[in-house]
Ligand SMILES: Nc1ncnc2c1ncn2[C@@H]1O[C@H](COP(=O)(O)OP(=O)(O)O)[C@@H](O)[C@H]1O
C-alpha cells in the first residue's frame with residue numbers, strides 16, 4: 458500500500474510542487490493521475506522512486522518509510538517499483554534485449570533467468586522480433602514499450618508510468634494504455650500519469666486529479682472497472 462499523508466514538496470528554489478497531498482493506493486489498484494502541466498504529477502512519481510524527498514508530511518510504501526529510509530536501503534526499495542520515465546531513458550548503444558537485460562544484471566540476477574525473463578517481457582510488449590535492434594531504430598511508441606519491458610523485468614509489484622503516451626499518436630497511445638491494463642490484470646499496482654483526459658475517460662478506472670499541488674478530485678470509473 459502506498460500512503461501519502463499531507464505531503465508537501467518544496468524545491469530548493471522555493472517552488473511549492475506539492476502542497477499537502479493525501480492519497481492512498483491499495484495493492485493491485487490501477488490509478489490514473491491527471492492534471493495540467495506543472496500541477497505536480499512528476500514530482501509525485503519522483504517522491505515514490507525516491508529521486509526526491511518530501512519536505513513535510515509522511516510517505517510510506519508497504520513497510521518502507523520513505524522519509525526515514527537510510528541511503529543504503531534505497532536500491533533495495535527500488536526493486537519494488539518499475540518506472541517508465543517520461544523520456545524513456547534507454548541506453549542508445551545497447552540493443553532492445555540488452556536494455557532490458559541490463560535492469561536485471563545490475564541487481565545481480567543469474568544469466569539463465571535474465572534470458573528467460575527478457576524473452577517473456579518482450580513478448581508481453583510485442584517486441585520480441587525487435588530484440589536485436591537499437592533504440593534509434595525504433596518509433597517513439599516502440600521505445601516506450603522497451604521502457605515498459607524494462608520496468609517489468611524485475612517483477613516489481615508496482616509499475617509507474619509518467620506520461621507514457623507523451624509523444625506518440627492516439628492509436629499508439631491506446632495500445633500502450635491497453636498494455637498497462639493488461640499488466641494491471643497480472644496483479645500489479647499500476648500508476649499512470651497523463652494529461653490526456655479523453656484517453657483516461659475511455660478506461661473507466663480510478664482517476665486522481667492534481668491541481669496546483671493538491672488532489673482536487675478522486676473518482677472511480679464505472680462499467681469497465683473490474684474491482685467489484
Ligand atoms: N527540480 C526542480 N526544481 C525546481 N522546481 C521544480 C523542479 N521540478 C519541478 N519543479 C516545479 O514544480 C512544479 C511541479 O512540476 P512537475 O511535478 O514536474 O509537474 P507536472 O509533472 O505535473 O507537469 C512546477 O512548477 C515545476 O516547474
Ligand SMILES: [Mg+2]
Pocket residue numbers: 498499500543619620
Ligand atoms: Mg511531468
